[in-house]
Amino acid sequence: MADQIFHVFRGDANGGDLKEYAVPPMEGMVVLDAIHYIQAHHDGTLACRWNCKAAKCGSCSAEINGKPRLMCKTRVDEFHGASITVRPIKVFPLLKDLVTNVSWNYRVNKEIPPFTPAPEAPGAPPWRMAPVDVERLFEFRKCIECFLCQDVCHVLREHNGTDRYYGPRFMVRIAAMEMHPKDTLSRADLLKGKGGIGYCNITKCCEDVCPEGIHITDNAIIPLKERVADDHFDPWRALLRRFGGRKEPRGT
Ligand code: SF4
Numbered sequence: 051m052a053d054q055i056f057h058v059f060r061g062d063a064n065g066g067d068l069k070e071y072a073v074p075p076m077e078g079m080v081v082l083d084a085i086h087y088i089q090a091h092h093d094g095t096l097a098c099r100w101n102c103k104a105a106k107c108g109s110c111s112a113e114i115n116g117k118p119r120l121m122c123k124t125r126v127d128e129f130h131g132a133s134i135t136v137r138p139i140k141v142f143p144l145l146k147d148l149v150t151n152v153s154w155n156y157r158v159n160k161e162i163p164p165f166t167p168a169p170e171a172p173g174a175p176p177w178r179m180a181p182v183d184v185e186r187l188f189e190f191r192k193c194i195e196c197f198l199c200q201d202v203c204h205v206l207r208e209h210n211g212t213d214r215y216y217g218p219r220f221m222v223r224i225a226a227m228e229m230h231p232k233d234t235l236s237r238a239d240l241l242k243g244k245g246g247i248g249y250c251n252i253t254k255c256c257e258d259v260c261p262e263g264i265h266i267t268d269n270a271i272i273p274l275k276e277r278v279a280d281d282h283f284d285p286w287r288a289l290l291r292r293f294g295g296r297k298e299p300r301g302t
């Protein structure tokens with residue numbers, strides 16, 4: 051079998067270009083294997099980020115033939131011998147080759163108040179979670195915190211909006227807490243303000259690339275938008291939720 055041809059971005063914030071590499075075919079090869087082969091046999095200075103090689107850490111996010119994907123989950127044979135282009139994700143500043151500066155995620159994470167359950171009353175019976183809540187939250191808990199949905203979000207990517215919108219990944223994170231029946235906080239003010247949820251216009255591009263198939267807009271962003279609207283434009287409903295202890299999402 052002929053070698054598989056890869057075009058991999060080499061460069062840094064000052065510029066760069068695609069470089070061609072030939073990689074011998076290997077049974078079951080994924081794009082990350084090819085990158086490791088290039089590092090081992092062609093150029094050890096090629097920079098890439100990875101960790102689990104099991105589609106669970108999100109570190110190997112890259113643009114493969116123009117689409118954000120996990121390098122460790124992308125089989126080479128699906129391209130049927132055509133050349134494969136690998137570029138860094140565009141949404142974050144480039145450091146070197148396939149590695150970008152993703153520190154913005156750590157900053158945003160710190161701005162989001164964590165899960166805050168009410169203290170257990172002494173002697174209270176064990177709390178049981180309704181299956182419907184388990185199912186709803188399980189979808190959000192599948193998020194591997196990669197960078198794929200962020201890379202296609204036009205607010206973050208085309209409009210350089212990391213200063214005004216938290217983006218889809220953090221909408222999923224916030225939804226997981228906001229919709230937890232035990233959580234006592236409302237993050238509606240944060241979502242409306244610094245979180246910038248109003249900038250999302252529900253294009254659903256983020257859903258198309260999510261490796262976990264999370265319905266980011268339908269199940270996270272739209273219900274969060276409804277919460278923000280209630281809190282700001284329907285004070286009666288907001289009061290009911292606050293004093294009635296309701297945490298279940300709307301529209302279900
Ligand atoms: S639906 Fe919202 S979060 Fe998702 S890509 Fe579009 S603007 Fe971004």
Ligand code: SF4
Pocket residue numbers: 108192193194195196197198199200218219222259260261262263264266
């Ligand atoms: S929602 Fe999906 S695409 Fe976005 S960070 Fe989580 S797993 Fe990745």
Ligand code: FES
Pocket residue numbers: 100101102103104105106107108109110111120121122123
């Ligand atoms: S290396 Fe962890 S998701 Fe690819």
